[in-house]
Amino acid sequence: MVETPKALAAERLTQMCAILRTSHVARVEELSERLEVSPATVRRDLSELEERGLVRRVHGGAVSIESRLDEPLFDDKTSLAASEKRGIAGMAATMINAADTIYLDGGSTVLELASLLKERTDITVVTNSLRAGIELSGIGPHLIMTGGTLRRRSQTVVGGLSQSVLGEIHVDKAFMGTIGIALNEGLTTTNTDEAFTKKLAMSRASQVVLLADSSKIGVVSFAHAGDIGDIDTLITDANAPAEFVSKLEEEGIDVVRAM
Secondary structure, three states, rough: OOOHHHHHHHHHHHHHHHHHHHHHHHHHHHHHHOOOOOOOHHHHHHHHHHHHHOEEEEEEEEEEEOOOOOOOOOOHHHOOHHHHHHHHHHHHOOOOOOEEEEEEOOOOOHHHHOOOOOOOOOOEEEEHHHHHHOOOOOOOOEEOOOOOOEEOOOOOOHHHHHHHHHHHOOEEEEOOOOOOOOOOOEEEOOOOOHHHHHHHHHEEEEEEEEOOOHHHOOOOOOEEEEEEEEEEEEEEEEEOHHHHHHHHHHHOOOEEEEO
Protein backbone atom coordinates (compact mmCIF):
# COMPACT_ATOMS: atom_id res chain seq x y z
CA MET A 1 0.00 0.00 0.00
CA VAL A 2 1.36 3.42 -0.93
CA GLU A 3 1.83 5.69 2.06
CA THR A 4 0.70 9.31 2.11
CA PRO A 5 3.81 11.58 2.05
CA LYS A 6 4.91 12.88 5.44
CA ALA A 7 4.18 16.43 4.32
CA LEU A 8 0.53 15.48 4.22
CA ALA A 9 0.48 13.97 7.73
CA ALA A 10 -1.31 16.98 9.22
CA GLU A 11 -3.96 16.84 6.51
CA ARG A 12 -4.38 13.12 7.14
CA LEU A 13 -4.94 13.72 10.85
CA THR A 14 -7.54 16.35 10.01
CA GLN A 15 -9.31 13.94 7.68
CA MET A 16 -9.23 11.23 10.33
CA CYS A 17 -10.83 13.55 12.87
CA ALA A 18 -13.51 14.49 10.36
CA ILE A 19 -14.33 10.84 9.68
CA LEU A 20 -14.62 10.12 13.38
CA ARG A 21 -16.72 13.23 13.98
CA THR A 22 -19.19 12.06 11.36
CA SER A 23 -19.33 8.36 12.20
CA HIS A 24 -18.39 8.65 15.90
CA VAL A 25 -16.54 5.35 15.64
CA ALA A 26 -14.31 3.81 12.99
CA ARG A 27 -12.19 0.71 12.66
CA VAL A 28 -8.51 0.74 11.77
CA GLU A 29 -9.20 -1.17 8.56
CA GLU A 30 -11.86 1.33 7.48
CA LEU A 31 -9.56 4.31 8.10
CA SER A 32 -6.74 2.54 6.29
CA GLU A 33 -8.86 2.06 3.18
CA ARG A 34 -10.37 5.54 3.17
CA LEU A 35 -7.08 7.35 3.76
CA GLU A 36 -5.01 4.97 1.62
CA VAL A 37 -2.36 4.30 4.25
CA SER A 38 -1.31 1.17 6.08
CA PRO A 39 -3.03 0.00 9.28
CA ALA A 40 0.24 0.66 11.13
CA THR A 41 0.14 4.31 10.03
CA VAL A 42 -3.48 4.59 11.16
CA ARG A 43 -2.59 3.19 14.58
CA ARG A 44 0.27 5.69 14.97
CA ASP A 45 -2.02 8.54 13.94
CA LEU A 46 -4.72 7.44 16.34
CA SER A 47 -2.18 7.30 19.16
CA GLU A 48 -1.18 10.89 18.38
CA LEU A 49 -4.80 12.03 18.27
CA GLU A 50 -5.47 10.28 21.56
CA GLU A 51 -2.52 12.09 23.14
CA ARG A 52 -4.07 15.36 21.95
CA GLY A 53 -7.36 14.41 23.57
CA LEU A 54 -9.28 14.31 20.29
CA VAL A 55 -10.14 10.61 20.10
CA ARG A 56 -10.24 7.60 22.36
CA ARG A 57 -8.77 4.30 21.26
CA VAL A 58 -11.01 1.23 21.52
CA HIS A 59 -10.37 -2.34 20.48
CA GLY A 60 -9.81 -2.35 16.73
CA GLY A 61 -10.33 1.37 16.16
CA ALA A 62 -11.24 4.64 17.83
CA VAL A 63 -14.16 6.84 18.82
CA SER A 64 -14.50 10.60 18.71
CA ILE A 65 -14.74 12.32 22.09
CA GLU A 66 -15.37 15.80 20.77
CA SER A 67 -19.01 15.51 21.79
CA ARG A 68 -21.01 12.81 23.51
CA LEU A 69 -24.06 14.26 21.82
CA ASP A 70 -22.75 13.36 18.36
CA GLU A 71 -24.40 10.44 16.61
CA PRO A 72 -24.16 9.44 12.97
CA LEU A 73 -27.28 9.45 10.83
CA PHE A 74 -29.01 6.09 10.62
CA ASP A 75 -27.96 5.41 7.02
CA ASP A 76 -24.33 6.23 7.87
CA LYS A 77 -24.33 3.71 10.71
CA THR A 78 -25.41 0.82 8.50
CA SER A 79 -22.02 0.78 6.75
CA LEU A 80 -20.02 0.53 9.99
CA ALA A 81 -18.94 -3.00 10.97
CA ALA A 82 -21.48 -4.36 8.45
CA SER A 83 -20.23 -7.95 8.44
CA GLU A 84 -20.11 -8.07 12.23
CA LYS A 85 -23.68 -6.78 12.43
CA ARG A 86 -24.89 -9.45 10.03
CA GLY A 87 -23.26 -12.17 12.12
CA ILE A 88 -24.72 -10.78 15.34
CA ALA A 89 -28.20 -10.56 13.79
CA GLY A 90 -27.96 -14.12 12.52
CA MET A 91 -27.08 -15.38 15.98
CA ALA A 92 -29.94 -13.40 17.52
CA ALA A 93 -32.43 -14.88 15.05
CA THR A 94 -31.66 -18.38 16.36
CA MET A 95 -32.92 -17.32 19.80
CA ILE A 96 -36.45 -16.58 18.59
CA ASN A 97 -38.88 -19.46 19.07
CA ALA A 98 -42.31 -20.09 17.60
CA ALA A 99 -45.03 -18.10 19.39
CA ASP A 100 -42.51 -15.69 20.91
CA THR A 101 -43.44 -12.06 21.41
CA ILE A 102 -40.35 -9.90 20.90
CA TYR A 103 -39.38 -6.25 21.02
CA LEU A 104 -37.08 -4.78 18.39
CA ASP A 105 -35.26 -1.62 19.37
CA GLY A 106 -33.85 0.94 16.95
CA GLY A 107 -30.40 0.67 15.45
CA SER A 108 -28.76 -0.80 12.38
CA THR A 109 -27.87 -4.16 13.98
CA VAL A 110 -31.44 -4.69 15.16
CA LEU A 111 -32.62 -3.76 11.65
CA GLU A 112 -30.42 -6.57 10.31
CA LEU A 113 -32.31 -8.89 12.66
CA ALA A 114 -35.66 -7.55 11.41
CA SER A 115 -34.67 -8.39 7.84
CA LEU A 116 -34.25 -12.03 8.89
CA LEU A 117 -37.76 -12.20 10.34
CA LYS A 118 -39.79 -11.16 7.31
CA GLU A 119 -41.14 -14.66 6.73
CA ARG A 120 -41.75 -15.53 10.40
CA THR A 121 -45.54 -15.68 10.62
CA ASP A 122 -45.36 -17.49 13.97
CA ILE A 123 -44.18 -14.57 16.14
CA THR A 124 -45.33 -11.14 17.30
CA VAL A 125 -43.01 -8.17 16.95
CA VAL A 126 -43.32 -4.93 18.92
CA THR A 127 -41.04 -2.14 17.73
CA ASN A 128 -40.39 1.60 17.97
CA SER A 129 -38.23 1.50 14.84
CA LEU A 130 -39.71 2.97 11.68
CA ARG A 131 -37.19 1.06 9.57
CA ALA A 132 -37.95 -2.26 11.26
CA GLY A 133 -41.67 -1.60 10.87
CA ILE A 134 -41.28 -1.03 7.14
CA GLU A 135 -39.10 -4.13 6.84
CA LEU A 136 -41.83 -6.23 8.47
CA SER A 137 -44.84 -4.54 6.90
CA GLY A 138 -45.48 -7.28 4.34
CA ILE A 139 -46.55 -10.84 5.01
CA GLY A 140 -44.73 -11.82 8.17
CA PRO A 141 -44.94 -11.39 11.96
CA HIS A 142 -47.90 -9.86 13.72
CA LEU A 143 -46.61 -6.31 14.05
CA ILE A 144 -47.27 -3.74 16.78
CA MET A 145 -45.81 -0.24 16.49
CA THR A 146 -45.32 1.80 19.64
CA GLY A 147 -46.35 5.42 19.81
CA GLY A 148 -44.06 8.32 20.56
CA THR A 149 -42.26 11.32 19.16
CA LEU A 150 -40.30 10.79 15.95
CA ARG A 151 -36.54 11.04 16.36
CA ARG A 152 -35.35 11.39 12.79
CA ARG A 153 -31.67 10.73 13.45
CA SER A 154 -32.34 7.22 14.76
CA GLN A 155 -35.60 6.65 12.83
CA THR A 156 -37.40 5.72 16.04
CA VAL A 157 -40.41 6.96 18.01
CA VAL A 158 -39.46 7.69 21.60
CA GLY A 159 -40.30 9.59 24.76
CA GLY A 160 -43.14 9.64 27.27
CA LEU A 161 -45.85 8.84 24.74
CA SER A 162 -44.31 5.41 24.17
CA GLN A 163 -45.44 4.44 27.66
CA SER A 164 -49.06 4.18 26.54
CA VAL A 165 -48.18 1.03 24.58
CA LEU A 166 -45.07 -0.32 26.27
CA GLY A 167 -46.54 0.12 29.73
CA GLU A 168 -49.40 -2.21 28.84
CA ILE A 169 -47.55 -5.15 27.31
CA HIS A 170 -45.04 -7.88 28.13
CA VAL A 171 -42.62 -9.50 25.70
CA ASP A 172 -40.58 -12.68 25.91
CA LYS A 173 -37.39 -11.12 24.56
CA ALA A 174 -36.26 -7.57 23.91
CA PHE A 175 -33.49 -7.18 21.33
CA MET A 176 -31.77 -3.89 22.06
CA GLY A 177 -29.21 -1.70 20.36
CA THR A 178 -26.92 0.88 21.95
CA ILE A 179 -24.48 3.66 21.14
CA GLY A 180 -22.11 2.43 23.84
CA ILE A 181 -21.67 -0.10 26.62
CA ALA A 182 -19.20 0.25 29.49
CA LEU A 183 -18.81 -1.62 32.75
CA ASN A 184 -19.42 1.33 35.07
CA GLU A 185 -21.61 3.54 32.91
CA GLY A 186 -23.77 0.74 31.49
CA LEU A 187 -25.74 1.37 28.31
CA THR A 188 -25.67 4.89 26.92
CA THR A 189 -27.14 6.78 24.01
CA THR A 190 -27.21 10.38 22.81
CA ASN A 191 -30.82 11.31 23.54
CA THR A 192 -32.72 11.30 26.84
CA ASP A 193 -36.10 10.50 25.25
CA GLU A 194 -34.57 7.52 23.49
CA ALA A 195 -32.95 6.42 26.75
CA PHE A 196 -36.36 6.59 28.47
CA THR A 197 -37.97 4.31 25.89
CA LYS A 198 -35.06 1.86 25.95
CA LYS A 199 -35.31 1.50 29.73
CA LEU A 200 -39.07 1.06 29.55
CA ALA A 201 -38.84 -1.61 26.86
CA MET A 202 -36.25 -3.59 28.81
CA SER A 203 -38.42 -3.46 31.93
CA ARG A 204 -41.25 -5.16 30.00
CA ALA A 205 -39.18 -8.15 28.84
CA SER A 206 -38.49 -11.53 30.41
CA GLN A 207 -35.11 -11.61 28.64
CA VAL A 208 -33.05 -8.68 27.39
CA VAL A 209 -30.59 -9.36 24.58
CA LEU A 210 -28.15 -6.61 23.63
CA LEU A 211 -26.84 -6.62 20.06
CA ALA A 212 -23.57 -4.66 20.03
CA ASP A 213 -20.49 -5.09 17.87
CA SER A 214 -17.13 -4.67 19.57
CA SER A 215 -16.73 -1.03 18.48
CA LYS A 216 -19.48 -0.15 21.00
CA ILE A 217 -17.53 -1.62 23.92
CA GLY A 218 -16.00 1.03 26.17
CA VAL A 219 -17.94 3.82 24.48
CA VAL A 220 -19.78 6.22 26.81
CA SER A 221 -22.38 8.57 25.40
CA PHE A 222 -24.58 11.27 26.95
CA ALA A 223 -27.72 9.62 28.27
CA HIS A 224 -27.88 6.60 30.57
CA ALA A 225 -30.10 3.96 28.96
CA GLY A 226 -29.73 1.05 31.37
CA ASP A 227 -27.34 -0.74 33.69
CA ILE A 228 -25.15 -3.71 32.85
CA GLY A 229 -27.38 -5.77 35.13
CA ASP A 230 -30.41 -4.97 32.96
CA ILE A 231 -29.19 -7.25 30.17
CA ASP A 232 -29.25 -11.04 30.21
CA THR A 233 -27.30 -11.74 27.04
CA LEU A 234 -24.79 -9.79 24.96
CA ILE A 235 -24.29 -10.86 21.37
CA THR A 236 -21.13 -9.31 19.97
CA ASP A 237 -18.36 -10.21 17.54
CA ALA A 238 -15.08 -12.08 17.82
CA ASN A 239 -13.12 -8.87 18.47
CA ALA A 240 -14.78 -8.19 21.82
CA PRO A 241 -12.01 -7.70 24.44
CA ALA A 242 -11.55 -10.82 26.56
CA GLU A 243 -11.31 -8.84 29.81
CA PHE A 244 -14.62 -7.12 29.16
CA VAL A 245 -16.30 -10.41 28.30
CA SER A 246 -14.96 -11.99 31.49
CA LYS A 247 -16.30 -9.13 33.60
CA LEU A 248 -19.77 -9.54 32.12
CA GLU A 249 -19.72 -13.29 32.66
CA GLU A 250 -18.76 -12.70 36.29
CA GLU A 251 -21.94 -10.66 36.56
CA GLY A 252 -23.97 -13.61 35.28
CA ILE A 253 -24.45 -12.23 31.76
CA ASP A 254 -24.24 -14.67 28.87
CA VAL A 255 -21.88 -13.46 26.16
CA VAL A 256 -22.18 -14.90 22.66
CA ARG A 257 -19.53 -14.06 20.08
CA ALA A 258 -20.80 -14.33 16.54
CA MET A 259 -18.07 -15.59 14.21
